Amino acid sequence: MTTQNLESETPTPEDSKMWTARLRNAWQRNLPIDKLLPDTQPAYVASWIYVFGVLTIAAFVDILISGLILAFAGPAWYHTSSLGLFVNSLHFWGVQLFFVFMVVHLWGKFWMAAWRGRRTATWITGMVAFLASIGTAFTGYLIQTNFDAQWIAFEAKDGFNAVGIGAFFTPTNIGQIMLIHVALLPLVLGVITVMHVLLVRKHGVVPPIDALPEIEA
Amino acid sequence: MKSQTAKQAFDAAPWTGRVRKYDIVKEATIAVVIVSMLVVLLSLIFSSPDDKQLTFRDWAKTNPTNFYATTVQELAGTSESAGYGPPYNNASAGLNVGPLWLQKWAGVTHPVDVPNDLVITPLTLSVLSAREASALATWKAATPDQQTTWATAYDTAIGDADGNYTAAAPGDYGPVPVLANALTNVAAQGSLDALLLAGGNFYSTDNTKQILFFGDGAYLDDAATAANLQGNTWGMMNETGRYPGQAWLWLYSIWYQIPPFINEESAPFGSNADAYIMFVVLGLTAGLMFAPLIPGLRSIPRVIPLHRKIWKSYYSEENIKRRK
Numbered sequence A: 001m002t003t004q005n006l007e008s009e010t011p012t013p014e015d016s017k018m019w020t021a022r023l024r025n026a027w028q029r030n031l032p033i034d035k036l037l038p039d040t041q042p043a044y045v046a047s048w049i050y051v052f053g054v055l056t057i058a059a060f061v062d063i064l065i066s067g068l069i070l071a072f073a074g075p076a077w078y079h080t081s082s083l084g085l086f087v088n089s090l091h092f093w094g095v096q097l098f099f100v101f102m103v104v105h106l107w108g109k110f111w112m113a114a115w116r117g118r119r120t121a122t123w124i125t126g127m128v129a130f131l132a133s134i135g136t137a138f139t140g141y142l143i144q145t146n147f148d149a150q151w152i153a154f155e156a157k158d159g160f161n162a163v164g165i166g167a168f169f170t171p172t173n174i175g176q177i178m179l180i181h182v183a184l185l186p187l188v189l190g191v192i193t194v195m196h197v198l199l200v201r202k203h204g205v206v207p208p209i210d211a212l213p214e215i216e217a
Numbered sequence B: 001m002k003s004q005t006a007k008q009a010f011d012a013a014p015w016t017g018r019v020r021k022y023d024i025v026k027e028a029t030i031a032v033v034i035v036s037m038l039v040v041l042l043s044l045i046f047s048s049p050d051d052k053q054l055t056f057r058d059w060a061k062t063n064p065t066n067f068y069a070t071t072v073q074e075l076a077g078t079s080e081s082a083g084y085g086p087p088y089n090n091a092s093a094g095l096n097v098g099p100l101w102l103q104k105w106a107g108v109t110h111p112v113d114v115p116n117d118l119v120i121t122p123l124t125l126s127v128l129s130a131r132e133a134s135a136l137a138t139w140k141a142a143t144p145d146q147q148t149t150w151a152t153a154y155d156t157a158i159g160d161a162d163g164n165y166t167a168a169a170p171g172d173y174g175p176v177p178v179l180a181n182a183l184t185n186v187a188a189q190g191s192l193d194a195l196l197l198a199g200g201n202f203y204s205t206d207n208t209k210q211i212l213f214f215g216d217g218a219y220l221d222d223a224a225t226a227a228n229l230q231g232n233t234w235g236m237m238n239e240t241g242r243y244p245g246q247a248w249l250w251l252y253s254i255w256y257q258i259p260p261f262i263n264e265e266s267a268p269f270g271s272n273a274d275a276y277i278m279f280v281v282l283g284l285t286a287g288l289m290f291a292p293l294i295p296g297l298r299s300i301p302r303v304i305p306l307h308r309k310i311w312k313s314y315y316s317e318e319n320i321k322r323r324k
């Protein structure tokens, strides 16, 4: 890098070819800040069904917090202390609500055909989030380190072994499952959720079916 | 009727119609507060399920007869684990879906040498009486054929006595009865759990051997039946106690409740149910994942007009009639 005089730092058409500038410009074009954080919504955004995406995020936040405490205190804690059991309960009920909200959200978006108008990627990232959530919940049940976990490990191994997945994903190996549950999957779920919500903001909320005004022929 | 392209362009274009004030940050904040309160409330009222883990110690103490008989099966190679196939051993080819032998192709990535890993090594690592130690030495010195002959003969005799080894007919079982008894004692003292887990090493996080051994006997299975957790009674979705379980697995669990999969004996579907059902669920999931791209499927929301309820006020304000 050579030091340059001031004049040369004013942007030239050449500069917009810089990778950094391209990224900034693409972001600016697709998702300017007032699209990211709008204070109005189309008039048709007036139904309880729209709340369920946000409720899912809220439950996810609660799960992350209680999960973080459980991770530090360790499995033995919640079998023996009443505070531990309570935090475990927070985690458990957070998950139950998370799934209720997400499933209502999913079917709401299905019946609204909310993939219309180039929103297929929003739907697919949602489905990936749904699958990642099932994986996270499943591995969570496996690391309960109680009778239920023993039984689920015993039963589930057969399903995975039957199609060869058991060769590398091992429900009976608590070390592997614990890492997948507390590190890998929450990260995947967090990243995919961010992508999902950014896509929603980028495209705006899908118009109602048949909202296109009828023009007399 | 509008052309499809016009509709798609309209749906994709930025909204230019009427708008309303909508504070998404406030909405999110209120959502977090309300959901957190709900979570705390549910936890205070209902707590959460946590049925104590089962141990080999409990098994050997509460049902020594069954533990003993299971140990003999592990030595004889007649247990479920001994005949399992991949990823633990080559005793069988595993399940298949038509020409797809995925279980076999994935290979033995997690080798478990059943008689040695589950019985002989734990005994080798334990303090034994002189009689037990000499039985162990006899076993180790014998040929594999001899070992199998002793153990299967004893396993058959126990089976004939309805699983009760004390009633088994006398015969030439070599050191097997002493070994089975020794392992029952080791288990009852509480050391078998750790011996199976670490096998004489310091670190281990892999419970595969414990789970396999557990699954071969009646203790885990009986407990699961009592708790209503068996697969053919929707067990996959159930929790211990009166708690909601993994209800979201219904689409997976349902196939285990119906023919042809429910009958585990019937070939090819029942006996390969685990493999077939994985494929069925994979297919259904892909269907939902790519619903926006699948003609017919993606039109269902238009045909069944639940959307008229969701956007009811907008439709009536704008006087938009349902179109075909």
Ligand code: HEM
Pocket: A049, A050, A051, A052, A053, A054, A056, A057, A060, A102, A105, A106, A109, A114, A115, A119, A122, A123, A124, A125, A126, A127, A129, A130, A133, A193, A196, A197, A200, A204, A205, A206
């Ligand atoms: C971790 C799970 C999920 C979270 C946190 C989440 C979050 C959100 C949020 C906050 C919105 C905007 C507000 C709303 O309309 O509710 C949204 C919209 C949307 N979600 Fe999800 N979602 C999740 C899973 C799913 C699933 C499973 C699907 C369906 C397969 C899905 C499909 C959609 C679609 C199509 C939209 C756009 C709706 C529109 O344009 O009107 N989401 N999501």
